[in-house]
Amino acid sequence: MSLLQIILYVLVAVLGAAVVFSKRPINQLFIYTTFGMMLALLFFVLHAPDVGLSEIAVGTFAVPLMVLVTLMKTDTKT
């Protein structure tokens, strides 16, 4: 396992835990987006660029967009 892989594995683990433990939905969303980016990078580093591209599109565009709009609609305070 190369150093880059180890760094990305640790980042994914830490960010994944941070998504679970963050309290405010809006913070959670942005941490989730960062988590998605790191996961996509990990896929690239593990020689799975097809999966990485899907993860970028879904994890940093589609899911955040829908969650953001849902937050806008359900809770104006966040």
Add this chain to the structure above:
Amino acid sequence: MSHRIRAIVYVASAIVTFATLMYAAMGLPKFGTFSGAYSAMLLQISTLERHVYNVPTAVNFDYRGFDTLGEEFIFFTSVAGVLFIFSAVRGKAEKHGEPMEHEGDRRQSGAIRWFPTGLTAFIAALGMDLGAHGQLTPGGGFQGGAIFGSAIACIYLGVGIHAFIRTAKKETFDMLEALGAFAFGALGVAAMWITGAFLRNIMPLGQTGATVSGGTIYFLSCAVFVEIACGFTVLLLVFLKQTGQTQEGEQ
């Protein structure tokens, strides 16, 4: 259930789950040493047999094309479900008038306006490039389509909701999405009609490395591209119209 009992139940189930997971992880092959017979075989034959360089695309659109058909229709059904739910909600909010009438006069910083505007064409080109070269380089219909969809989202971020609604005509994109899904199925049925096997690669395979090569793989990828790009756009459109109506209703 009291706090104490809940904690006991949690700790017990956590230990059991953790132990089971660890036991299962011990049976995994060592990192980087996985060697499945199926993947080894595909790596050997797919370039010779299907004239493609990117093996995952050959798996998605040819060897396991039927699975992809299922996935495309999961996406198609999800979008249809969202449209169905939101069309029921829209009936109530309709009387508040056009969505996001006030959007035009909302102040935005220059960076937020110009950055997406400049990026729109670039992201759209990247999406089309990925979609069109799925058989040569990593990418393919789904990835390209999703990235093309985010280019259309950039129109909203950069120019505003009115330009976005003018660009992303719901009827057109709805129809194109259905057309993409239909084309996938139709290619499969055409193959079944001609050769007797669903989704068999019936088209000329072309020269390995050419832009149009891999037979039906290329066309299936294009169909998925159209479906995903239009599906994401329609999703974005109905979601954004929702937020507009809420704000209109509250004012």
